Amino acid sequence: MEQNKQIIFKGYIDGTPKETDMELKLGEIEVKAPKGSKSVLVKNLYLSCDPYMRGRMRENYGSYIHPFVPGSVIEGFGVCKVVESDDPFYKIGDLVVGLTGWEEYSFVRKNEQLRKIEHGHDDVPLSYHVGLLGMPGFTAYAGFYEACAPKKGDCVFVSAASGAVGQLVGQLARLHGCYVVEPLVLVRRCFPQGIDIYFDNVGGAMLDAALLNMKVHGRIAVCGMVSQQSISNRDGIHNLFTLISKRIKMQGFLQSDYLHLFPQFLEHVLREYKQGNIVYIEDLNEGLESAPAALVGLFSGKNVGKQVVCIAKD
Amino acid sequence: MEQNKQIIFKGYIDGTPKETDMELKLGEIEVKAPKGSKSVLVKNLYLSCDPYMRGRMRENYGSYIHPFVPGSVIEGFGVCKVVESDDPFYKIGDLVVGLTGWEEYSFVRKNEQLRKIEHGHDDVPLSYHVGLLGMPGFTAYAGFYEACAPKKGDCVFVSAASGAVGQLVGQLARLHGCYVVEPLVLVRRCFPQGIDIYFDNVGGAMLDAALLNMKVHGRIAVCGMVSQQSISNRDGIHNLFTLISKRIKMQGFLQSDYLHLFPQFLEHVLREYKQGNIVYIEDLNEGLESAPAALVGLFSGKNVGKQVVCIAKD
Numbered sequence: 001m002e003q004n005k006q007i008i009f010k011g012y013i014d015g016t017p018k019e020t021d022m023e024l025k026l027g028e029i030e031v032k033a034p035k036g037s038k039s040v041l042v043k044n045l046y047l048s049c050d051p052y053m054r055g056r057m058r059e060n061y062g063s064y065i066h067p068f069v070p071g072s073v074i075e076g077f078g079v080c081k082v083v084e085s086d087d088p089f090y091k092i093g094d095l096v097v098g099l100t101g102w103e104e105y106s107f108v109r110k111n112e113q114l115r116k117i118e119h120g121h122d123d124v125p126l127s128y129h130v131g132l133l134g135m136p137g138f139t140a141y142a143g144f145y146e147a148c149a150p151k152k153g154d155c156v157f158v159s160a161a162s163g164a165v166g167q168l169v170g171q172l173a174r175l176h177g178c179y180v181v182e183p184l185v186l187v188r189r190c191f192p193q194g195i196d197i198y199f200d201n202v203g204g205a206m207l208d209a210a211l212l213n214m215k216v217h218g219r220i221a222v223c224g225m226v227s228q229q230s231i232s233n234r235d236g237i238h239n240l241f242t243l244i245s246k247r248i249k250m251q252g253f254l255q256s257d258y259l260h261l262f263p264q265f266l267e268h269v270l271r272e273y274k275q276g277n278i279v280y281i282e283d284l285n286e287g288l289e290s291a292p293a294a295l296v297g298l299f300s301g302k303n304v305g306k307q308v309v310c311i312a313k314d
Numbered sequence: 315m316e317q318n319k320q321i322i323f324k325g326y327i328d329g330t331p332k333e334t335d336m337e338l339k340l341g342e343i344e345v346k347a348p349k350g351s352k353s354v355l356v357k358n359l360y361l362s363c364d365p366y367m368r369g370r371m372r373e374n375y376g377s378y379i380h381p382f383v384p385g386s387v388i389e390g391f392g393v394c395k396v397v398e399s400d401d402p403f404y405k406i407g408d409l410v411v412g413l414t415g416w417e418e419y420s421f422v423r424k425n426e427q428l429r430k431i432e433h434g435h436d437d438v439p440l441s442y443h444v445g446l447l448g449m450p451g452f453t454a455y456a457g458f459y460e461a462c463a464p465k466k467g468d469c470v471f472v473s474a475a476s477g478a479v480g481q482l483v484g485q486l487a488r489l490h491g492c493y494v495v496e497p498l499v500l501v502r503r504c505f506p507q508g509i510d511i512y513f514d515n516v517g518g519a520m521l522d523a524a525l526l527n528m529k530v531h532g533r534i535a536v537c538g539m540v541s542q543q544s545i546s547n548r549d550g551i552h553n554l555f556t557l558i559s560k561r562i563k564m565q566g567f568l569q570s571d572y573l574h575l576f577p578q579f580l581e582h583v584l585r586e587y588k589q590g591n592i593v594y595i596e597d598l599n600e601g602l603e604s605a606p607a608a609l610v611g612l613f614s615g616k617n618v619g620k621q622v623v624c625i626a627k628d
Contacts, residue, residue: 203554222557236550240517243536243566250564252557 006103042080048130074102131306136164142258147221152177160201164306211239281305320417356394362444445620450478456572461535466491474515478620525553595619
């Protein structure tokens with residue numbers, strides 16, 4: 001048996017997550033993948049903190065992913081190293097990325113979102129596989145190209161433009177020949193004609209303000225509502241009448257509907273990254289103990305760039 | 315000179331329109347289309363009352379159509395007979411449909427929305443040219459086929475389903491092989507799986523409720539917000555987070571963007587009507603004097619079916 005530190009989810013919450021909604025527990029784990037189990041034991045290296053995780057702290061989430069289980073370990077995306085395997089697809093030493101536990105070691109199983117990291121990607125920081133090359137990066141890619149129908153010359157506004165998703169949307173848009181402005185206060189000055197594309201990560205008052213600044217036939221990709229995640233009594237949106245007068249399309253989307261595009265996303269973003277056309281900013285915490293504070297920080301805007309927690313270098 | 319009774323718009327308003335926001339005036343008109351003016355003098359037969367007209371009673375409408383001019387005659391869709399013409403395209407006795415004045419006689423000019431009524435359509439009530447075969451009918455057609463992307467078997471919910479637009483949407487949807495339910499209170503019972511298509515004519519609380527009942531990949535055509543037309547401080551919509559979890563598309567639209575489809579709309583709806591597959595209910599008032607009350611009634615839900623005012627039979 002090996003010691004296995006874990007971050008436990010204490011119970012369903014109302015309001016903004018606090019560090020005390022989680023607790024550190026010292027568990028034990030048998031470092032062995034049981035025969036016939038098809039399971040894989042991994043050592044977790046990098047854990048991802050993402051806003052959608054707030055939704056999983058609500059009992060009746062009724063959404064696209066089940067709630068966390070009180071008393072159990074927090075679940076999230078991570079980069080991991082295989083240390084035992086009963087699945088011939090995974091070998092000891094393989095690096096994988098997918099849903100894992102907020103703990104030192106986890107059992108995982110093969111699934112469509114557990115991906116082996118190819119050797120050609122070794123010259124990219126490992127943590128990027130939960131950021132630039134992971135779910136947030138793919139969200140930016142699928143949302144921008146599929147939900148926004150971008151054209152060269154379009155005026156693009158991105159909320160939460162320094163976040164894990166937003167920072168890539170802005171760069172993809174510029175590479176596509178669009179004009180990009182970030183803080184909404186500047187919208188009227190930078191885009192006196194208005195916005196063609198609004199990539200909305202925050203919802204609430206920002207969405208309401210953007211609605212008044214849209215151009216005819218504008219498109220709004222509804223990616224996230226981080227401003228509304230913790231609010232049981234959500235802000236009302238008052239300016240939807242502009243959908244009619246401006247013939248606007250609002251498209252909600254989830255990256256998981258576009259997984260068939262994942263290979264072309266990886267190729268596209270890796271190529272641009274290696275050519276120096278894309279940079280990706282991370283906010284990296286050290287140690288599993290710091291993970292609750294890192295997650296909580298997302299909701300007070302503490303992070304600059306993609307929030308990751310390093311719990312082991314290899 | 316001929317006597318010309320007119321309904322005058324008194325001035326910009328806040329809140330729900332009242333009859334006293336308009337007044338009857340006895341004017342005069344020279345029954346003659348001035349040479350070289352390319353104008354056409356028409357006798358107005360049927361006037362259309364439509365919810366969008368409330369928007370034109372607001373000074374800073376900032377929308378797709380200019381506000382009414384205080385002290386001037388109300389403008390709206392109507393069916394008219396040409397009595398004088400300086401445009402060789404229109405002959406005396408021709409029936410036309412398009413934007414005209416709320417008065418006995420109006421000068422009109424050829425434009426993309428002023429249409430001659432073809433003789434093949436004579437077996438349809440004349441008033442249908444501002445309803446079933448006019449802007450409201452075309453709004454239903456363009457919105458349903460273009461904004462809703464309907465499939466056979468889809469569950470369709472229509473708000474204001476007895477109105478000028480909604481009654482046709484429901485019938486087109488049934489003819490397309492969709493299941494249609496109308497009052498939202500029945501939605502959970504009739505569509506336990508939820509709604510694929512919501513054709514929204516009212517906005518406000520109904521839209522907010524429908525958002526919670528949408529299926530994954532549902533589509534909302536945002537056609538009108540009659541519930542919000544008179545409210546300066548509009549209701550907030552609280553349930554937009556479902557756009558993400560259900561990957562919903564909300565598409566605002568205006569019929570005027572689809573005018574290239576008008577000929578196929580006329581052919582489609584006339585064929586179905588003549589085969590007895592479509593019925594169209596009207597609420598017909600008699601006399602120009604009754605027009606203000608008819609318009610005001612739209613906002614208290616007084617009308618059943620398309621509201622029309624007959625001011626002359628021919």
